[in-house]
Amino acid sequence: MTFVSLGSIIGSGWLLGALGAAKSAGPASIISWLLAAVLLLILALIHADLGAAYPVAGGTARYPYYAFGAFAGFTAGWSGYLQAVMIAPIEVEGAITYLESAPWASGINMVNKDQTLTPTGIGIAVVALLIFTFINLMGAKWLSDSNILVVIWKTIVPIVTIVVIIALTFHGGNFSQGGGGFAPNGFHGIFAALPLGVVFALQGFEQAAQMAGEAKNPKKHVARSIILAMFIGAVIYIFLEVAFIGAIDPNNITKGWDNPLGAGSFGPYYDLAIAAGAGWLASILLIDAVVSPAGTGLVYLGTSARISYALGEDVAMPSALTKINKRGVPWVSILIAFVVGLIALLPFPSWQELVGLITDATAIMYAFAPVSLAALYRQHSGRDHPYRVPMAKIMTPLGFIAANLIIYWSGFEAIWKLVVAIVGGGVVFLIASLVRMRQRRSKDLGLRSLLWVWPWLLGMLVIGLLGRYGKGALNVLPEWIDIVVVVIFSLVMFYVAVALAMKPEQIEAAVGADEFEFEAIDAEAAPTTA
Numbered sequence: 001m002t003f004v005s006l007g008s009i010i011g012s013g014w015l016l017g018a019l020g021a022a023k024s025a026g027p028a029s030i031i032s033w034l035l036a037a038v039l040l041l042i043l044a045l046i047h048a049d050l051g052a053a054y055p056v057a058g059g060t061a062r063y064p065y066y067a068f069g070a071f072a073g074f075t076a077g078w079s080g081y082l083q084a085v086m087i088a089p090i091e092v093e094g095a096i097t098y099l100e101s102a103p104w105a106s107g108i109n110m111v112n113k114d115q116t117l118t119p120t121g122i123g124i125a126v127v128a129l130l131i132f133t134f135i136n137l138m139g140a141k142w143l144s145d146s147n148i149l150v151v152i153w154k155t156i157v158p159i160v161t162i163v164v165i166i167a168l169t170f171h172g173g174n175f176s177q178g179g180g181g182f183a184p185n186g187f188h189g190i191f192a193a194l195p196l197g198v199v200f201a202l203q204g205f206e207q208a209a210q211m212a213g214e215a216k217n218p219k220k221h222v223a224r225s226i227i228l229a230m231f232i233g234a235v236i237y238i239f240l241e242v243a244f245i246g247a248i249d250p251n252n253i254t255k256g257w258d259n260p261l262g263a264g265s266f267g268p269y270y271d272l273a274i275a276a277g278a279g280w281l282a283s284i285l286l287i288d289a290v291v292s293p294a295g296t297g298l299v300y301l302g303t304s305a306r307i308s309y310a311l312g313e314d315v316a317m318p319s320a321l322t323k324i325n326k327r328g329v330p331w332v333s334i335l336i337a338f339v340v341g342l343i344a345l346l347p348f349p350s351w352q353e354l355v356g357l358i359t360d361a362t363a364i365m366y367a368f369a370p371v372s373l374a375a376l377y378r379q380h381s382g383r384d385h386p387y388r389v390p391m392a393k394i395m396t397p398l399g400f401i402a403a404n405l406i407i408y409w410s411g412f413e414a415i416w417k418l419v420v421a422i423v424g425g426g427v428v429f430l431i432a433s434l435v436r437m438r439q440r441r442s443k444d445l446g447l448r449s450l451l452w453v454w455p456w457l458l459g460m461l462v463i464g465l466l467g468r469y470g471k472g473a474l475n476v477l478p479e480w481i482d483i484v485v486v487v488i489f490s491l492v493m494f495y496v497a498v499a500l501a502m503k504p505e506q507i508e509a510a511v512g513a514d515e516f517e518f519e520a521i522d523a524e525a526a527p528t529t530a
Contacts, residue, residue: 001208001221005229007151008204011091011296014158014237015289017197018244019261019268024193026257027175028183032193033241036202037234039402043366044205044230046373046399048223049389051208053376055222056514060206061307064368066510067375067501068453069446071429075453076368077307078425079418083361084304085337088132089344090358091297092125093117095290117345125345128294132301133338137331150295157288158236161269161281162243168276170246178253188479192469195356195410201237203362204296205230223387240269247272301341305333356470360414363406364422364457370399371494375501380508397494404490405483407460411470419461423454452497459489 021029047059056062060080065073100111100121110121117125176182183189208225248260261271270289273282309322309330323332374396376383389395407415433445463485466476477485502510 001225002228003148003151005205005208005225006232007154007295008207008300009202009229009233010151010154010158010236011201011204011292013197013201014240015269015285015292017201017237018241020196021193021198021241022245022248022260023257024185024196025189026178026180026182026184026253027245028185028190029193029198029245030238030241031183032190032198033202033234033238035190036194036198037230037238039406040199040202040205041230041234042395042399042402043369044226045389046369046396047206047366048226048387049385049392050369050373050376051206051222051226052220052387053383053385054511060365060369062514063372063376064449065446066507067372067379068449068497069502069506069510070433071426071446072368072372072449072453073446074429075422075426075449076365078429079361079368079422080365081304081307082418082421083358083365084300084307085340086344086358087300088129088297088304088337089125089341091293091300092128092341093121093345095128095293095297096121096124122345126342128297129301129338129341129345132297133334136301136305136334137325137329150291154288154292154295155232155236157284157292158240161273161285162236162239164278164281165243165247165269165272165276168278169272170243171248171250172246174245174248174250174253178250179256184257188468191409194406195359195414197355198237199359199362199406200355202230202233203359205233206366207300220386244268244272247276249275301334301337304337304340305330308333308336356410356414357417360407360410360418363403363410364418367400367403367407370396370403371497374494374498376507378498379501379504380511381504383511397491400494401487401490404460404486408464408467408482408486409469412461412464412467412473413471415461415464415470416472419457422457426454446502448500448502449497452493452500456493456497459493463489 018029021032025032050063051059054063054066061073061077063073064076096110096117100108108120109118110124112118178184185192205226208222208229252260261268270282270285273279273285309324322330325331373389373392377392377396463477463482464470465472465474467473467482468475468477468479501507
């Protein structure tokens with residue numbers, strides 16, 4: 001379970017995240033990583049609590065369903081699905097792009113000049129997604145076993161990179177003597193760095209919670225795996241940024257951090273390894289540029305399937321999404337994730353251009369966890385919580401604030417695109433639900449959550465428009481005042497949401513229905529005796 005989360009945290013983001021952060025914040029990008037680690041650690045602890053207490057597949061969609069009803073569950077699940085289903089094909093595309101740049105791959109012509117895939121590249125990507133699909137169809141054990149060696153590799157390579165680069169070339173003066181000093185763009189640059197790859201790189205800790213329904217001992221292992229994976233990932237990324245800044249040629253940053261390395265096909269650490277004379281490390285990094293994205297894509301294809309499985313539990317979604325094979329795997333949802341992945345391989349923008357959008361979708365998905373946990377603590381107080389988040393009355397509103405700050409820093413352009421997609425999906429859900437009111441769970445729509453979910457999303461859209469980040473932002477709110485506005489708005493919406501939670505008996509019925517279903521699956525899959 002730890003490797004499933006860690007394998008998602010350490011993906012292609014480590015190869016590119018440091019460069020994007022340094023361009024935005026200079027040496028102060030270290031603060032960006034520390035800030036992101038703190039914000040996401042709060043959210044990770046909350047997910048650990050929820051995952052241990054409610055071990056179900058597609059947990060990020062089920063927790064809001066338990067607390068607020070089907071509409072909130074759909075909104076959270078739809079946000080998570082938009083994020084997760086795009087990562088597998090994007091990571092595969094990233095791996096192929098890196099491979100195209102390799103000397104031994106010349107002449108194959110897998111990538112166009114605009115970074116989209118050629119027919120040959122698409123064919124290779126389809127094969128990769130087919131392999132991911134097969135492994136996921138074999139169950140969580142196959143997924144974790146096949147992922148173990150990949151995650152060990154993905155963890156060792158950045159650690160070796162840190163040690164070698166710091167040992168061979170490290171300029172301490174880069175942290176204070178470059179153009180603009182330690183923080184050339186002030187706190188604005190520090191905050192703006194977060195959606196440029198920092199949060200994208202650190203996200204993924206929730207994967208253990210998504211697969212909690214298939215864990216041997218979820219009440220014990222989910223919390224431990226999430227916390228351990230998040231800690232390891234954060235430490236590695238912070239030291240990677242330190243190594244990156246220290247290894248830059250001081251002559252490249254005398255006038256600023258706009259282009260500390262120049263354009264590179266292999267990622268910043270490849271260039272630094274070549275400059276340091278560590279050709280052997282450069283070769284390893286080239287291999288890792290394929291292995292890391294592929295490993296992450298493998299996990300996220302399974303994750304997106306489990307989210308769509310959870311969506312299938314909602315009244316307005318096709319029940320076929322919940323079909324499970326003898327291994328306890330949602331096979332229909334996995335096949336749908338494969339098909340969506342194929343569509344995403346068409347000549348759409350490269351994954352670099354989608355990082356901010358994916359970060360925003362992830363933060364919206366994460367934001368549902370704190371309000372759900374607070375509501376469940378209040379309305380489902382009899383539930384056993386093997387792991388309890390410390391100082392829950394403080395940590396849950398802090399978690400909601402953390403998610404909303406990430407949404408805000410992602411920029412107005414990303415916010416409005418996500419809000420349109422989520423509200424549009426919500427409208428379709430409500431129409432379909434009203435048409436099918438006689439279907440099961442129709443009493444659990446939780447339309448009261450409309451009183452906080454859409455006002456919250458539209459409020460964040462307005463704040464983003466008036467704020468200072470992303471294309472289209474009007475810069476009306478002064479610096480720091482904008483942060484205060486986000487914090488106050490978050491607190492108001494948090495307590496409104498908790499007050500609108502479902503009644504205890506409704507929550508008990510929703511949780512009990514899922515537990516009965518999983519018990520039936522376990523009984524069906526159990527070996528029989530003569």
